[in-house]
Amino acid sequence: MGRESDMEITLSDEAERKVSELKSRYPDKKSAVMPALYVAQEELGYLNRKAILWVSARLEIPPVHVLEVATFYTMYYKKPVGKYHFQVCRTLSCAIRGGGKKITSYLKKRFGIEPNEVTPDGMWSYEEVECLGSCGTAPMCEINDVYFENLTEEKIEEIIKRIEAEEPDLRYSTIRDELGKGLEDLGRSKVV
Numbered sequence: 001m002g003r004e005s006d007m008e009i010t011l012s013d014e015a016e017r018k019v020s021e022l023k024s025r026y027p028d029k030k031s032a033v034m035p036a037l038y039v040a041q042e043e044l045g046y047l048n049r050k051a052i053l054w055v056s057a058r059l060e061i062p063p064v065h066v067l068e069v070a071t072f073y074t075m076y077y078k079k080p081v082g083k084y085h086f087q088v089c090r091t092l093s094c095a096i097r098g099g100g101k102k103i104t105s106y107l108k109k110r111f112g113i114e115p116n117e118v119t120p121d122g123m124w125s126y127e128e129v130e131c132l133g134s135c136g137t138a139p140m141c142e143i144n145d146v147y148f149e150n151l152t153e154e155k156i157e158e159i160i161k162r163i164e165a166e167e168p169d170l171r172y173s174t175i176r177d178e179l180g181k182g183l184e185d186l187g188r189s190k191v192v
């Protein structure tokens with residue numbers, strides 16, 4: 001990745017303001033790399049080259065260090081995703097309790113797309129990921145930044161229908177208490 005990282009790569013004024021504020025929270029500004037990546041992801045929808053260079057320039061760290069963080073964690077999207085993106089846990093606890101493949105097969109049939117594809121209306125996408133740390137409430141998945149737990153096919157269908165009807169904001173960067181509000185009865189649980 002070249003060094004056209006420079007301050008010339010800009011995002012919105014709001015994103016610039018957020019990253020400046022994040023930098024001021026830490027003695028070493030590179031510690032803000034994870035929340036700064038969220039700011040870029042919120043604005044661009046996923047972390048493309050521009051996002052990596054923007055974070056690198058703002059935190060004054062090499063692009064490769066930003067890329068290392070972005071590629072390590074599955075909550076950072078490296079390619080475009082739907083407005084609602086399912087990350088389905090496929091690790092042991094979820095798999096033996098009817099999650100993982102069973103859930104992604106359901107989503108494949110429901111949306112008519114393969115993993116990491118996006119429905120033509122831009123609404124839905126899904127992928128399988130490793131343990132999301134909620135094994136005690138398996139099977140589970142994350143939709144954008146909100147956990148849904150103790151899933152069944154019926155519950156997943158109900159969640160999809162409610163999202164279609166209400167289009168709730170499930171992004172991490174919004175006010176945490178508001179995340180997935182109204183979906184509590186469907187196994188919704190906040191990321192903490």
Ligand code: FES
Nearest residue numbers: 089094131134135
């Ligand atoms: S095994 Fe699924 S959350 Fe841990």
